[in-house]
Amino acid sequence: MTHRWIPVVAAALHRPDGRWLMHRRPPGKHHAGLWEFPGGKVEPDEIPAESLVRELAEELGIRCLPEACVPACFAQGEADEGGRALVILLYTVSTWEGEPEALEGGAVGWFTADEVLALPKPPLDILLAERLLQNR
Template identity: 50%
Template structure:
C-alpha cells in the first residue's frame, strides 16, 4: 500500500493550485495537486504540511487542513491510497520548487487537463463543493 496525501489549496477567488510534474519523473508533464508520500511514522496531516513546505515554500497549520476526498487505485504491483485535503489558509506565496510550473484554476477549468488517473475524481468533488458554496449550501466539514 502506498499512502499519498495531496492538497486542494483554494484562494479567495475559489481557484485551486495545481502543479505540473517535472521532466524525468514518473508521469512527467501531468498536472496534479501538491503533496507526496508519507514518511515512516508520519500522520497524513504532518506529511502534507512537510510536503507543502518542501514543494511550494508555504507554511500550513494542521488545523487548517480539512479532509475532502480520497482515491484508491492500483499502481503497478502496489496499491495507491490518495487522501485529498482542502486548505484555504497558509503563510507565504506558493512557488514551484520541484514542479515545472504551477497554476490557479477553478474546478471546471481542470476538466480535460492531463492529470494522473487517481487525481481525476477530485475534480468533480471540488466542483460540487464549489457549486454548493456558491448556492449557499454549507457542506459538512
C-alpha cells in the first residue's frame, strides 16, 4: 500500500536562555545550506515521538524521552510527482541529555526567535517557525 503522505517529525529544541537550535542542511542534500528544525521520517513501526527521539540521537547525538516531546504545530507541503505530500509534525523539546552536534554533516546553531525567523529555510520550515514563534 502506498501512502499519499509522508510523515516527518522535527524538533524545536529550546534552551532556558530563549535560544532555539537550528540545523543547517549539508552540501549534496535537498535544500543544502538552508536551516531547518532537526528531525526525519517516521518509520512504519514507530509513533511520531519515538521517531523524534531516534532522529535526535542519530542527527545530534542527544538523548531525550518521548514525554519530553511536546506537540507544537505542523506544516503540509504540496504533493510531489508521485502524488505524496510531506507533513512535518513539529515538537518542542526543552530537556535532553548531551550537547547537540551535527553528526550527519552541516552545522547546528542556537538562535533567538527573531534570528530563527530571519534564517534562510526550506518552505515548510518557514511555516513551522512562523507558527511556533508567532506568540513568543
